[in-house]
Amino acid sequence: MPSPTPSVRPMLAALLTALLLVLAVPTGLPVSLVGTAQAAPPRQEPGAPVHLDLVELSPTSLAPDGVLEAQVEVTNTSSKPLTDVDLELRTRAPRVTDRALLAQWQEDTQPDAVGAPVATSAAHTIQPGESAVLTVRTSAKELGYSPEPYFWGTRRVSLTVVSEDRPLAALRSFVVWRPADAEEEITQSVLLPVTSADDVPLAIRPEVDWWLDPALLEAPARAMDPTTPSDGGGEQETADPLGTVTYAPDPAAVTAAEELTAAAPGRTILARPYAQADLVSLQQAGTGPLTAAVQQADARVRDQLEADLTGPTTGLPAASATADLIDAQIRAGAKALVLPSAVLRADPASNTTPSSIGQYTSEAGSVPVIAPDPELSTEFTLLTAEADTEQIRQRLLAETATIASEYTDSPRHLVIAPSAEAGLDTQAAEQVLEAMQEAPWIRAGRTDALLEAAQQETWTTSPLGDEENLLALGNVGPIDVSAASPAPEGRWQHIDQRSHPSPLDPQRLQTLSRTEEELVSLGEVMEDETALEEPRRKILEGLARRWRTDPQGHAQHIEDVTEQVAALRGEIAVVPASGYNVISDTAGVPITITNRLDTPITVRPLVTSDKPLVRIAPSDPVVVPAGGQVDVMVEVDAIANGSVTLTTVVATADGRPLSEPVSTPLTVNPSWENWTTLLLVIAMGVLVVVGVLRARRVGSTTRAPGVAGPEDPEELARSGRSTPDTHSKETR
Numbered sequence: 001m002p003s004p005t006p007s008v009r010p011m012l013a014a015l016l017t018a019l020l021l022v023l024a025v026p027t028g029l030p031v032s033l034v035g036t037a038q039a040a041p042p043r044q045e046p047g048a049p050v051h052l053d054l055v056e057l058s059p060t061s062l063a064p065d066g067v068l069e070a071q072v073e074v075t076n077t078s079s080k081p082l083t084d085v086d087l088e089l090r091t092r093a094p095r096v097t098d099r100a101l102l103a104q105w106q107e108d109t110q111p112d113a114v115g116a117p118v119a120t121s122a123a124h125t126i127q128p129g130e131s132a133v134l135t136v137r138t139s140a141k142e143l144g145y146s147p148e149p150y151f152w153g154t155r156r157v158s159l160t161v162v163s164e165d166r167p168l169a170a171l172r173s174f175v176v177w178r179p180a181d182a183e184e185e186i187t188q189s190v191l192l193p194v195t196s197a198d199d200v201p202l203a204i205r206p207e208v209d210w211w212l213d214p215a216l217l218e219a220p221a222r223a224m225d226p227t228t229p230s231d232g233g234g235e236q237e238t239a240d241p242l243g244t245v246t247y248a249p250d251p252a253a254v255t256a257a258e259e260l261t262a263a264a265p266g267r268t269i270l271a272r273p274y275a276q277a278d279l280v281s282l283q284q285a286g287t288g289p290l291t292a293a294v295q296q297a298d299a300r301v302r303d304q305l306e307a308d309l310t311g312p313t314t315g316l317p318a319a320s321a322t323a324d325l326i327d328a329q330i331r332a333g334a335k336a337l338v339l340p341s342a343v344l345r346a347d348p349a350s351n352t353t354p355s356s357i358g359q360y361t362s363e364a365g366s367v368p369v370i371a372p373d374p375e376l377s378t379e380f381t382l383l384t385a386e387a388d389t390e391q392i393r394q395r396l397l398a399e400t401a402t403i404a405s406e407y408t409d410s411p412r413h414l415v416i417a418p419s420a421e422a423g424l425d426t427q428a429a430e431q432v433l434e435a436m437q438e439a440p441w442i443r444a445g446r447t448d449a450l451l452e453a454a455q456q457e458t459w460t461t462s463p464l465g466d467e468e469n470l471l472a473l474g475n476v477g478p479i480d481v482s483a484a485s486p487a488p489e490g491r492w493q494h495i496d497q498r499s500h501p502s503p504l505d506p507q508r509l510q511t512l513s514r515t516e517e518e519l520v521s522l523g524e525v526m527e528d529e530t531a532l533e534e535p536r537r538k539i540l541e542g543l544a545r546r547w548r549t550d551p552q553g554h555a556q557h558i559e560d561v562t563e564q565v566a567a568l569r570g571e572i573a574v575v576p577a578s579g580y581n582v583i584s585d586t587a588g589v590p591i592t593i594t595n596r597l598d599t600p601i602t603v604r605p606l607v608t609s610d611k612p613l614v615r616i617a618p619s620d621p622v623v624v625p626a627g628g629q630v631d632v633m634v635e636v637d638a639i640a641n642g643s644v645t646l647t648t649v650v651a652t653a654d655g656r657p658l659s660e661p662v663s664t665p666l667t668v669n670p671s672w673e674n675w676t677t678l679l680l681v682i683a684m685g686v687l688v689v690v691g692v693l694r695a696r697r698v699g700s701t702t703r704a705p706g707v708a709g710p711e712d713p714e715e716l717a718r719s720g721r722s723t724p725d726t727h728s729k730e731t732r
Contacts, residue, residue: 048109048169049078050126050161054390055133057157060397060438061178062140064147068175069137072159076126082168085124087134088117088160093144095153095177099375099402100349102174103490105156106395111167112158118142134161145177152182153405154398173391174398178440186404187413187445188436189268190380191338191372193420195276197256201426204259207433209268209447211313211338211417212260214301215275215540219249219257220533245598247530264307268447270336270370271311274298277543278504279312279332280325285506287513289520290543297540310336310451318343318374318492319485320500323478327364334367336451338417341371342484342492344476348374349491352463353403356415357450358473359457368454370447371473372417374484374492375399380432381418389428393435404441408463410471413445413453501548508558512542515558515565521656522568528599535564571596574605574648574662575629581667582614588633589666593650595624603658606651607634611644613668621653638668 055071062068070089076082090112096102119138126132136159145155155177160170194203194212203210224246273279274297282291302309314329315338329337337360342348344358358369379396383389403414418424436442450470453459459472487493516539523529538561547554575592582589591605604621617635624630644666650659 049076049080049082050168051075051077052159052161052169052171054159054171054173054388054394057173057175057390057394060176060435061440062143062175064140064145064179066140067137068140068143068157069135070157070159070173071133071135072161072171073131073133074124074126074161075131076128079128081128082126082163084164085126085132085134086162087121087136088112088162089119089136089138090115090117090158090160091143091175092156093146095151095155095405096174096398096402097153097405098351099353099399100487100489100491101156102154102395102398102402103375105172106174106391107490108172109169111160111162111170112172113160113167117160140177143177147179149179149181149183152176152178152184152401154401171391173394175394176397176401176439176441178401182441184404185441185443186400187411187443187449188400189413189415189445189447189450190433191268191270191370191415191417191447193418193422194260195272195420197252199424200256200259202424202429204263205430205433206263206267207437207444209270210264211270211272211420212309213272213274213276214298214309215537216253217257217260217301217305218297218537219253220537221247221249221530222534223531224248245531247533261305264305267307268451269307269309270313270338270447271298271309273312273314274301275537275540275543276545277540278545278548279314279334280328281504281506281509281545281548282543283328283332284503285509285513287509289513289516290509290539293516293536293540294543310448313338313370315339316343317500319483319495319498321481321483322497323362323481325500326360326481327362327478330360330362330364330367336367337369339369339371340374340377340484340492341473342374342494343482344369344371344473344480346480348484348493349487352406352408352471353412353414354461355411355413355450355453355459355470355472357413357454357459357470358476359454360476362478368451369473369476370415370417370450372415373403374486375490376414376416377418378486380416380429381422381424383418383424383428383432384422385425385428387425387428389425389431392428393432396432397435397439400436400439401441408465408471409467410460410463410465410469411467412471413450415447415450504543504547504554505551508554509543511558511562512539515539515562518565518569521652521658522565524652525601525603525658526597526599527601531568531597531599535561535568538564568597569658570660572601572603572624572650572659574650574659576662577664579665579667580646582636582638582669584638586635586637589636589646591619591632591634591648592629593622593624593632594629596627598626600625602653603650604653605632605634605648606655606657607646607648609644609646609666611642613640613642613644614638614666616646636666641669643667 053073055073057070059066072087074085119136121134121136124132124134153176155175156172157175158170158172161168190208191211192199192203192208194210194216197216274294277294312334313336314334316325318340321339321343326337341354341356353373356371356373358371360367360369376396376399379392379399382392437444453470453472459470459474460466461472461474463471465471482494483497484492485495519532519536519539523532542554542557542561573594575594580589591607593603593605595601601624602621603624604619607616609616615637619632619634622630622632646664646666647661648664649657649661651657
């Protein structure tokens with residue numbers, strides 16, 4: 001029959017429900033007009049002696065010619081054997097149209113004794129501590145569901161364990177009845193939080209979109225242990241006798257980055273701030289270098305990824321969401337928001353579920369809002385290793401089927417976004433995803449279709465809208481924001497705002513900012529920056545929003561990374577000298593720079609004086625080899641006599657200090673050189689004069705007397721005289 005128009009659907013539903021009530025009573029099929037059955041007092045001993053686990057409930061979609069089969073693992077938790085144990089299957093024929101009824105039904109573990117069972121399993125005996133799997137099956141015809149396509153949807157079933165006709169406990173679950181001509185469907189996408197390597201196995205499934213921490217796409221190098229395990233299990237020294245530090249990324253991080261990079265194309269990726277940085281805290285603390293570091297890291301990932309990232313995309317806890325907090329996110333740079341739809345809906349429990357998209361506009365700006373369905377997201381979050389996967393699977397199928405059968409002609413696209421802290425079990429989540437792929441009322445979609453609808457505003461906010469535009473939240477503003485949380489009956493409700501953690505301590509962020517500046521300076525002088533990758537990542541991790549709830553852990557994290565960077569800076573140093581003496585106008589002062597890093601550095605000494613008695617010329621940059629040292633002559637011009645203290649640091653080319661300052665005394669006497677030279681000249685002159693005078697005096701008083709005698713002709717010839725000295729003869 002043709003599908004009724006929305007205006008007559010409620011009337012037809014009421015008439016058909018009344019008809020089913022009349023037909024069901026003689027057959028023993030229970031019917032409730034208010035959504036809950038009036039069950040007889042349960043006949044069970046205090047404290048059920050069994051534990052039930054749903055193993056299988058199939059098929060995903062039950063057709064009129066199908067067979068419903070259920071398997072329940074029953075564990076005897078008592079100290080006595082349980083005999084004649086069987087499993088009874090009951091159902092409620094009316095379809096579920098109120099999503100609140102789903103939670104109420106599933107939470108009830110009391111035995112179901114309303115009406116006769118539709119089917120019963122074979123009997124078993126279960127010893128204390130042992131388990132048995134009981135199987136019950138029945139044809140769809142025996143369930144009594146209406147074959148009309150309009151009445152497709154969620155049906156309630158109960159599985160009660162009975163021992164010797166005494167009900168012990170029950171599991172309540174759901175089956176989706178889907179006649180062949182039923183056409184209603186919804187589009188659905190799963191926005192998976194990807195914040196650690198543990199999320200990667202599930203994230204690479206092709207049907208899921210990501211709310212991704214871009215830091216996972218990079219694997220920073222870290223210092224490796226200088227010793228490696230020997231074949232015997234002990235430790236042996238590395239082949240390098242110098243013990244040079246080697247760096248390598250964590251293999252698990254490398255694998256995760258490679259798998260995510262390969263799986264990124266073709267899916268919607270909402271990017272969290274890099275390392276989940278708390279952008280609001282950074283803005284309030286005024287830490288520009290840290291904000292720049294986050295932006296640079298984010299840009300680096302975008303450049304290397306062959307996929308588009310929408311972001312930064314931030315979110316808020318539903319229980320503390322306010323318009324002021326949303327505005328703060330926008331002012332801090334958020335380009336999109338993820339908020340549970342209950343925060344923005346006027347009535348979170350209304351009978352028509354809108355698509356998970358809206359556009360938030362305020363004085364702070366306008367951004368699209370991905371608004372995941374809170375009930376679906378909460379159920380998906382429960383898919384941990386300890387969970388009853390089959391029960392969660394059936395609940396999710398029931399929720400989506402109930403949404404798809406709601407009264408509206410407009411298409412809808414819902415998003416499931418589990419919590420980032422869920423610790424999802426990959427196998428359990430994959431089982432649910434596969435069931436959703438099988439469900440004929442669910443059409444897989446991509447979250448970017450919602451973002452496109454927000455950009456183009458191809459939506460409607462009326463449940464009786466058209467068949468082309470999405471039924472969505474539409475344009476919302478500060479007045480539409482209300483904190484929300486789960487209600488006792490299973491749906492979400494608005495609540496008074498609860499307190500939320502304070503922003504990160506500004507003083508601690510300032511400490512990280514200074515550490516970041518030191519790291520930037522180190523990177524500029526190092527030829528190879530590999531040693532800085534690990535502390536650089538740790539600084540960014542110190543900006544994460546999660547530290548709001550762990551201030552002590554945050555303080556310890558900051559202390560650790562600050563000490564790590566200080567240790568790296570300590571590898572660059574000035575060798576202190578005992579003192580210097582300058583006795584001339586200009587002199588070179590030797591400075592020794594050591595580098596214990598495993599990479600060459602290009603630095604220059606920066607020397608200052610505590611008194612204006614000297615003028616220090618700037619030094620040119622020098623290259624200091626890895627594990628070595630160099631001597632640099634710093635020119636000092638003396639201006640006046642006196643004693644000064646020289647302070648020397650190793651600095652970058654533009655003068656930012658890298659090492660700890662070293663102080664050295666310097667004695668300055670620039671006039672000594674001129675006076676000494678003058679005194680030496682005068683002294684030498686005096687010595688010359690004294691020597692000449694002394695030579696003359698000694699020569700006149702100590703000459704030997706003459707001797708008279710015959711003149712020697714040869715002597716006369718040598719003296720130049722030709723005649724004898726008559727005067728001498730006369731004297732003689």
